[in-house]
Amino acid sequence: MPVPARLFILLLALLTACRPAPQAQAGPTATLTVEAARVVAVPPGVEETSVFGTLRNPGGRPLRLTGVESPAADHAMLMVTRTDAQGRTGMQMTDALTVPAGGELVLSDTGDHIMLMGLRAPLREGEPVALTLTDDAGGTHTLQAPVVKP
């Protein structure tokens, strides 16, 4: 075998060895990872609160979240924060929140977040609240967010 051909085969072998193992990409239900998820603790008698945290999308496609549910509340909603021309800040429902491909979406009080309305029982600090997010490809993503006093 001539040297160039041998080199070529060696190179090919090296390349194949170095290639990362294929991601377990389930296409429509790409895994979503969550960091520092937390539900804002509110006193008993208050029935509204928010969920913050960082959602990461390791997949190669943007993940468009279109719904959220929680057994802890009558309503769970995807929200955006808006300030109008008069300087009034408030939350508005949105149809979707997108976690970019290979990127992250930070949920916070100053931007996008999840709102829980009609809490079914008083929240206790430290207890986990289950949330299920649905994406527009039919995937569901379940996460646990502990109740944290800000």
Place this chain on the structure above:
Amino acid sequence: MTAPAHPADPAGPATRPWYVSAGLALAAVALLLGLAWGAARLRSPYPFYGTAYPAGTQAAPFQGVAVQGGAARPFAFTPGAGGQATALFFGFTHCASICPLSLSYLNKARALLPAELQAKLQIVLVSVDPARDTPARLNDYVSYFGSGTGVRVPEPALTQVARAYGVAYQKAEVQGAAYQINHTTATYLIDARGHLRVLWDYTQLPQVERVKADLQYVLETP
């Protein structure tokens, strides 16, 4: 025999060397920045983290009802009364994120102050939702996140109080759920002489160390 040729000077004899031009440009920029900084310091001698008010801006008094000593009583806010400074915030108890966080951060910033200064600062929440916020509910809410006074100011007085502080608020219907209120999210710091000194937007409050520095300066130099 010719003398060895000197490399020709690329710039003509009449032009300034590049480093002199650069030096002059830098000096001009530095002077401009210095002037801007000087003007800013003249307007506000202390470099506040929040937005400073012009000196001598009088804060507006107001009256409402608040839980004091375990019972709902008339609450009259007289700016600077009793040598106290006040961190004043407008919000409501059905608020899902901004109000709990604002109250938490204000309490955290106050807790960083020396003990003798902590006693000189009160936190006051005025409800922009008097229809649903009773004094008792406001008190439970404020107490949950630390210590302070939750005041119910009924309409139409509330409109006047809000206007005096430059606060706007508006009901926002939420599909299939209780309404929310969109409102101005600033916290106003009133000193022991009753003057408005600085305001912070809620997005600034998480920087508790910097808020604490503003608080300490105002408490020490009324």
